[in-house]
Amino acid sequence: MIRSSDTSRHCLKVLEGMRRSTAFAEPVSFHTVMARQGTGSKGEREVEIQFTNMQLIGTGSFGAVYKAVLRENDEPIAIKKVKVDDRFKSRELTIMHEMDHPNIIRLLYYYTMQQENCLNFVMEFMPKDLAYVHRQFAHNDKQMPASAIKLYMFQLLRGIGFLHLHNIVHRDIKPKNLLVDEANGILKICDFGSAKRLSKNEPNITYICSRYYRAPELIFGSKDYDTSIDTWSVGTVVGELLHNCPIFLADSAIDILALQIKAFGTPSKEDMTKWNYEFVHIPYDTITGVGIQKFIGRKLSLSTLELLNSLLKMDPKLRIKPYHALTLPYFDDLRDPHYKLPSGAPAPLLFDWLEKEYIANHEIIKDIFPRSEEGDKVECL
């Protein structure tokens, strides 16, 4: 039986608790801005958004990145502030707006504020970047698990493949621009600050892409390169994850070229003309490459070697196309219908393909997708 004195004592306790929690709670202050909607929308409508807990998480050459929490759903977000020149439309914005894909970071909103000459990209938040995750393994003299490399590289190639379907070249693929959620095994490409939609007869700048990840034709000064410069960069990222440091590690472009030549051999003058390299005199003797396995100095499985050799071709025209790379035996484990993350958690959605991806790849899709138990039908997930 509850007596009235018990009830009033209990009420007093609850009231006291409430008084204390209000007295000690930090006042929450929200930033309120008018923003336009991001990826997948036309961005024509302005909406009010509110966020709180803004903390600086990174600075890059083009701006600063903050983490915050969006009031509407309590979800974490990343806000990248980039200085803008009002005379030009931001390519980064146009591309992020258009590219609606599971392996490309999603732009939720964007806004500018009168008092600061900045464009603010409000994006979905990802816990880490691949450079950080990889550094953690390397610092402890450990190797990133082969299964994690495989899972991330599948998603990287799929995201790059989607950009290339739209004739967009990222031009800065490197571990720092690959965001990951380790618990769920998800990878998304970020930083479209150097990205561009290629158009015929329009020259492209050569001094682009971070040093260790630059394709040889960029070092040779080509202005007429194509999307395959990203494919080379993907090859250098795979190599770095396997080798625990950048594979073409040197301080200058010419020394990086020397390493590429050591691995793959000196291109002849005829090759350079055919491959669209700007011809420069190479200040080295003509040599035959040692091959990527010997160059890295690590025994690689045949399927890993095949992947690396298909991505890292000196001739840009011979580099494998990203979606084709997904058909290679290296990725077979991921096609097992029972595939799970090592933690036992379900694998991320790797085969939730968009109509545009299906249509563009209908001839190879059966080699990318898991086979059904009967072994003859493609299992569309």
Ligand SMILES: Nc1ncnc2c1ncn2[C@@H]1O[C@H](COP(=O)(O)OP(=O)(O)OP(=O)(O)O)[C@@H](O)[C@H]1O
């Ligand atoms: N959506 C996001 N979620 C979480 N972290 C992010 C997000 N976007 C960017 N970052 C972090 O901020 C860093 C810098 O972002 P970004 O590369 O877009 O800026 P940047 O100014 O172009 O940098 P840089 O000059 O180094 O290329 C990333 O490497 C990543 O660590």
